[in-house]
Amino acid sequence: MMDPVDTLLAMVLLSVLISFGSSRLPALIKVIAFQGVAVSIVPLFMGHEMTWGGIVFTLATLMIRGIGIPVYLSRAIKKVAIHREVEPVVGYHASLLAGLVLIVAAIYVSPKFNLPVGKGYILLLPSAITLIVAGMFLLMARRNAIAMVLGYIMMENGIYLVGTTFSMRAQHIVEFGILLDVLAGVMIMAIILQNIKKTFNDVNTTLLRTLKE
Amino acid sequence: MQPFFLSLLIISCGGILPLFLWRRPLLMRGAGATLIAAGSLLGLVDAARQLYAPVAVTATVDLLNTVPITFTSDSLSAFFLVAIFAVSGLTAVYSFHYMDKSDHAVRTAVHYLFFSLLIAAMALVVTADDMIAFLLCWEIMSLSSFFLVVYSYEKEQNRRAAFLYAVFSQVGAMFILAAFGVMYACTESFAFAGASGMPAAIKLLVFILAMVGFGSKAGLFPLHIWLPQAHPAAPSHISALMSGVMIKTGIYGIIRLYAILEWHAPVLGQIVLAAGLVSGVMGVIYALGQKDLKKVLAFSSVENVGIILIGMGVGMIGVSAGKPIMAVLGFAGGLLHVLNHALFKSLLFMGAGMVLHRTGTGVIDHLGGLIKRMPITGTTFLIGALAIPGLPPFNGFVSEFLIYIGAFNGIALGKTNFVLSLLAIVGMALIGGLALAAFTRVFGIVFQGEPRSPSAQAIEQGPTMLLPMIVAAAACVVIGVFPTAFLTMAIQAVEPLQLGYGRIPLTPFIQITATITRAAVVLFAVFLILLALRKLLYSGKTVTRSGTWGCGFTQPSARMQYTGSSYAASILAFFKPLVPIEEDHPPVIGRFPVKTHYQSRTRDIAEHQMDRLIVKPVLFLFDKLRWLQHGDIHLYIGYILLAIVVALFFV
Numbered sequence: 007m008m009d010p011v012d013t014l015l016a017m018v019l020l021s022v023l024i025s026f027g028s029s030r031l032p033a034l035i036k037v038i039a040f041q042g043v044a045v046s047i048v049p050l051f052m053g054h055e056m057t058w059g060g061i062v063f064t065l066a067t068l069m070i071r072g073i074g075i076p077v078y079l080s081r082a083i084k085k086v087a088i089h090r091e092v093e094p095v096v097g098y099h100a101s102l103l104a105g106l107v108l109i110v111a112a113i114y115v116s117p118k119f120n121l122p123v124g125k126g127y128i129l130l131l132p133s134a135i136t137l138i139v140a141g142m143f144l145l146m147a148r149r150n151a152i153a154m155v156l157g158y159i160m161m162e163n164g165i166y167l168v169g170t171t172f173s174m175r176a177q178h179i180v181e182f183g184i185l186l187d188v189l190a191g192v193m194i195m196a197i198i199l200q201n202i203k204k205t206f207n208d209v210n211t212t213l214l215r216t217l218k219e
Numbered sequence: 220m221q222p223f224f225l226s227l228l229i230i231s232c233g234g235i236l237p238l239f240l241w242r243r244p245l246l247m248r249g250a251g252a253t254l255i256a257a258g259s260l261l262g263l264v265d266a267a268r269q270l271y272a273p274v275a276v277t278a279t280v281d282l283l284n285t286v287p288i289t290f291t292s293d294s295l296s297a298f299f300l301v302a303i304f305a306v307s308g309l310t311a312v313y314s315f316h317y318m319d320k321s322d323h324a325v326r327t328a329v330h331y332l333f334f335s336l337l338i339a340a341m342a343l344v345v346t347a348d349d350m351i352a353f354l355l356c357w358e359i360m361s362l363s364s365f366f367l368v369v370y371s372y373e374k375e376q377n378r379r380a381a382f383l384y385a386v387f388s389q390v391g392a393m394f395i396l397a398a399f400g401v402m403y404a405c406t407e408s409f410a411f412a413g414a415s416g417m418p419a420a421i422k423l424l425v426f427i428l429a430m431v432g433f434g435s436k437a438g439l440f441p442l443h444i445w446l447p448q449a450h451p452a453a454p455s456h457i458s459a460l461m462s463g464v465m466i467k468t469g470i471y472g473i474i475r476l477y478a479i480l481e482w483h484a485p486v487l488g489q490i491v492l493a494a495g496l497v498s499g500v501m502g503v504i505y506a507l508g509q510k511d512l513k514k515v516l517a518f519s520s521v522e523n524v525g526i527i528l529i530g531m532g533v534g535m536i537g538v539s540a541g542k543p544i545m546a547v548l549g550f551a552g553g554l555l556h557v558l559n560h561a562l563f564k565s566l567l568f569m570g571a572g573m574v575l576h577r578t579g580t581g582v583i584d585h586l587g588g589l590i591k592r593m594p595i596t597g598t599t600f601l602i603g604a605l606a607i608p609g610l611p612p613f614n615g616f617v618s619e620f621l622i623y624i625g626a627f628n629g630i631a632l633g634k635t636n637f638v639l640s641l642l643a644i645v646g647m648a649l650i651g652g653l654a655l656a657a658f659t660r661v662f663g664i665v666f667q668g669e670p671r672s673p674s675a676q677a678i679e680q681g682p683t684m685l686l687p688m689i690v691a692a693a694a695c696v697v698i699g700v701f702p703t704a705f706l707t708m709a710i711q712a713v714e715p716l717q718l719g720y721g722r723i724p725l726t727p728f729i730q731i732t733a734t735i736t737r738a739a740v741v742l743f744a745v746f747l748i749l750l751a752l753r754k755l756l757y758s759g760k761t762v763t764r765s766g767t768w769g770c771g772f773t774q775p776s777a778r779m780q781y782t783g784s785s786y787a788a789s790i791l792a793f794f795k796p797l798v799p800i801e802e803d804h805p806p807v808i809g810r811f812p813v814k815t816h817y818q819s820r821t822r823d824i825a826e827h828q829m830d831r832l833i834v835k836p837v838l839f840l841f842d843k844l845r846w847l848q849h850g851d852i853h854l855y856i857g858y859i860l861l862a863i864v865v866a867l868f869f870v
Contacts, residue, residue, distance in 0.1 A: 095853060142859070142860045145853070146856045212852075212853075215850035215851050216850070
């Protein structure tokens with residue numbers, strides 16, 4: 007029987023590949039929601055001393071990541087009637103290949119960081135790095151603004167994974183700080199999205215180029 | 220230091236209270252001016268008391284419970300505090316009527332806030348005892364003065380001036396930060412105290428970096444460009460405060476650094492003396508060529524900073540050569556000139572402010588004959604204009620004379636020091652002569668003759684504007700006629716440099732100074748008696764009056780008078796390599812010449828070269844990098860990723 011943490015992390019890595027290959031926004035949102043749930047329950051299996059407070063915090067994280075943000079984004083899509091396609095800059099197959107290369111590279115690179123992170127969990131640091139870089143990749147390789155917001159959330163998931171290895175108290179302070187940022191960020195982006203939509207009648211971010219001086 | 224902090228508290232109240240009173244402008248200005256003046260008076264009394272009974276007092280403030288910052292007031296700080304609080308009090312009183320025209324009540328209230336902040340920051344800069352405290356107060360000082368300069372932001376010219384000032388003060392602060400950084404790297408402490416143990420090469424580096432940084436604040440010659448732009452932009456009492464004392468914080472920085480480095484190599488004196496000579500001579504030549512009243516005064520500040528640095532340089536050379544008398548005279552002369560210049564320059568700026576306020580123009584060639592309608596402004600301005608070139612019996616003479624004696628003491632020294640002392644004497648003489656020309660020009664054109672434009676028909680008004688001018692002029696005379704007490708103060712202020720000479724017999728020098736001023740007073744008295752005699756003898760006889768410069772013409776017009784340009788033209792022609800003049804004058808040809816005109820403009824050589832050597836290449840480089848800003852959000856994110864990767868793997 008595998009360790010539950012590594013199982014979860016393997017699923018997270020797979021979700022990265024799925025997200026790279028999915029072309030429709032609703033599907034992508036679901037993948038990210040799943041990823042958020044998986045990432046936020048990782049601390050429950052890590053053998054930390056679980057206090058009631060800790061469990062409440064973890065559940066709150068789960069609610070925001072797994073339900074709050076995805077629902078909010080789905081509603082945003084409906085409200086501004088956005089194209090359901092993610093409009094890739096890099097094609098889906100190329101993206102998938104890049105994802106695979108990325109995972110391999112992350113596993114190769116992670117021991118070199120020499121962090122006191124994830125002792126005993128081989129996949130923890132590689133998946134964290136993968137999530138961060140994959141989030142960046144989505145930000146760069148998708149024109150649709152919602153897809154870019156999702157990339158940003160994926161990056162944040164990666165940062166959260168690094169945070170799980172800290173001691174429980176510090177972790178919650180850090181995590182709630184980050185979550186607050188993300189929530190604010192997502193809301194601001196949703197507002198900006200509406201404005202972009204109003205101005206350009208589309209949320210294709212390449213149109214922003216026309217704003218250049 | 221309780222009274223000191225109390226006075227700062229009162230001054231800050233004078234800044235904060237107007238914010239709540241802006242609906243009632245009269246009350247607002249009254250509260251601001253009164254509180255700031257009262258706080259300054261308290262600070263002045265406290266600082267003066269400390270100069271007579273010198274004890275160094277220290278106070279430590281914990282900043283956010285993490286960085287303890289320390290303030291110490293010794294006699295050097297106290298001397299600068301005297302100058303700061305004296306000018307602050309005068310300008311605060313002056314502001315009451317000066318700000319009456321403005322219908323922007325909120326803006327005036329904000330102006331009082333930054334005014335009080337600037338005063339408090341300056342007072343804290345000269346008492347700061349560690350790097351954090353110093354830099355913190357320095358930045359507050361730079362920022363608050365920036366907001367004061369940008370007061371009339373509607374004019375594009377003023378915004379540009381303020382921006383230029385911001386650039387210079389920030390670049391200067393960067394240099395100071397670099398100097399402190401080097402010091403911290405060597406001593407691993409934020410305190411100034413340990414800096415004397417550093418190796419000589421490091422000390423030289425620190426001194427040169429700091430010299431550039433402090434020089435840009437003090438208005439040293441190639442770094443003075445902001446002065447003639449910022450002073451006309453700012454309200455006049457702010458110009459008075461900035462030119463009178465704020466630029467002196469740069470001087471303070473240099474002399475304090477000299478004290479904490481405790482390094483008496485000849486090279487320091489040579490650097491300071493050379494910088495002072497260049498600044499003094501160039502400043503006064505440019506002052507001659509200006510058309511704007513406030514620009515003349517700004518360049519004259521450049522010149523006076525030069526004189527102060529000459530004094531410091533003479534002092535430093537005296538220290539390195541082991542001549543105590545030369546050292547003490549040089550430093551004391553330089554320091555006394557700090558106080559003197561603070562007084563007469565703020566007096567002149569306040570006078571210029573009155574002219575500007577009443578006539579609405581600062582262009583010299585549009586004014587004229589103002590002394591007839593502005594007797595008090597004219598007389599006090601005359602006293603300032605006579606004090607600034609160093610004529611007895613006014614205060615400028617006392618300090619410059621001390622520097623002269625100090626330099627004459629250096630002539631007996633060896634080769635390099637002989638040359639430098641000689642240069643100091645010749646330079647000071649040149650500066651004095653040219654300054655006299657510059658100020659007779661200003662006074663002659665603005666206050667004498669006939670009005671050159673209808674706007675020059677204004678009369679003086681506002682008792683709170685006249686009172687500070689009278690007080691400042693009186694102070695100039697008092698220091699000139701009774702120099703002993705003030706000389707003692709200046710010599711007291713040299714004490715913290717720890718030259719360790721003990722008591723030096725300075726009484727003979729003070730005696731000489733006093734005697735010369737007495738003689739000048741006698742001369743003045745004779746002049747006054749003659750004037751009274753004339754009045755007596757002519758009483759009852761008819762005296763016909765006609766226009767000035769009438770010269771027997773039947774139809775004299777105001778345009779026949781000397782102009783500022785024509786008065787300075789012959790001197791400027793001599794200095795042409797240093798002051799490029801652009802002239803526009805179609806020649807008069809033939810028997811029936813067509814209409815002609817004359818227009819001249821002096822170009823600032825430092826500004827031109829700095830534009831050519833620094834601004835243009837930087838702009839060119841960044842123009843070439845324009846493509847980086849392409850507007851594509853995806854590539855921007857790519858930049859971020861690249862930065863992270865580089866940071867992770869290579870740093």
